[in-house]
Amino acid sequence: MLNGILVIDKPKGMTSADVVYQLRKVLHIKKIGHAGTLDPDVTGVLPIAIGQATKLIELMHQRNKQYVGTGIFGFATDSYDISGKTLTTKQLAEPISAAKIQQQMQTFVGEIEQxxxxxxxxxxxxxxxxxxxxxxxEVERPKRVVKVVSYDLLGQPKFEDNCGQERFEFAIECSKGTYVRSLVNDLGTKLGVPAVMSSLRRSASSGFELSQAVKLADIIADPSLANDLIQPIEHFFQDYQQVDLTQSQWLKVQNGAAISLEIDANQVALRYNNRVKAIYQRKSNEYRPYLMLLQNK
Structure with missing residues (x-):
């Protein structure tokens, strides 16, 4: 039985739910889900939790995501990307400097209302x-607080004299729930010009990167690849303090009992036979169950 995270490089034109459906069908697995929805037009890292790893999905959502994309100054749409209906156009008389773009990007870094x-x-x-x-x-859209860790211009923007538009590439690291489309639209507002996101690719999510990703088409063509490419549950907990359980401790953990540990950590990954079997959390002078992964084999 597969237990772990299969990192898919999501293709354009599919929903995240479509990817899960296809994998459930070819891998013949019921316990499967994704961490971090991607719009159909967005490509890149989509972590797929399988088996015991489905218990990690909420924890996976809490980790930052990274994107690279392109935007255009000169028009805006109702969806904030090029799939939407054009609402505003404005030809730029001259290019906006890279320094000015970067300066305004920095105003979004930190906790913001979006x-x-x-x-x-x-x-x-x-x-x-x-x-x-x-x-x-018409409906009032709820504001939400998100965190932008970084928002940077990549290379030099490209001004197109014939249409009065300027294209630029960017990189963003942000918290869950952040709409990158909104960051591009709002950047235009700060600069006094309409803006739209023209492409987006997620380069990292939940601690997994594109270098670990496999194309969905490859798994469909050869489902056995999943056995070799699935990331073990242990990979997700690399930055946790880890403790190898003794036989007597393992017997207690199997029953969900509290244990005493001579460590200083809020949460700890408990291992047995080289597998993370539980995440325990400190309560007073002992550690109690936070997340059980007893079937992780």
Missing amino acids: VPPIYSAVRVNGKHLYEYARAGI
Whole structure:
């Protein structure tokens, strides 16, 4: 039985749920889920939790994500990306300097309030925002607090004289729930020009990178690849303090009992037979179960 994280390089045109459906079918596995939804037009790292690793999904969501993408100054859409309806156009008389773009990017770094795009899966009164948008119903979009760790210009922006538009590439590291489309749209607002995101690729998520990713088509063509490419559960807990259990401690952990440990850590990964079997959390002078992974073999 597979237990671990299969890192998929999600192709364009598929939802994250589509990827899970295809993998469930070819791998014949019921316990499977993804960590971190990607829009259909976005490609890149999509961690797929399998077996016991499905218990990690909430923890996986808590880790930062990294993206590289491109944007365009000169027009804006209702969805904040090029798949939407154009709302505003404005030809640039001259290029915006790289220094000015980078300066405004830095104003987004830190904890910020963000309004999600109207074409998004955020729910208001039980409905997705995109449902209101498609029905032509105006609704107040809820602000949310997100964290932007970094927002940087990559290379030099490219000005196109013939259409008065400027293209730029960027890299972003951010917390869960951050809409990169909104960051591009809002960057344009700061610079006084309409802006739209033209492409986006997730380069890292939940501690996993593109170098560890496999294309979905390759797994569909040869499902046995999953056995060789799946990342063990232990990989996710590399930055945790780890303790190898004695036989007597292991007997207690199997029953969910508290144990005493001579360490100084809020949470600890407990190992037995070289496998993480549980995450325990400190409570007073002992450690108690936080997450059980007893079937991780």
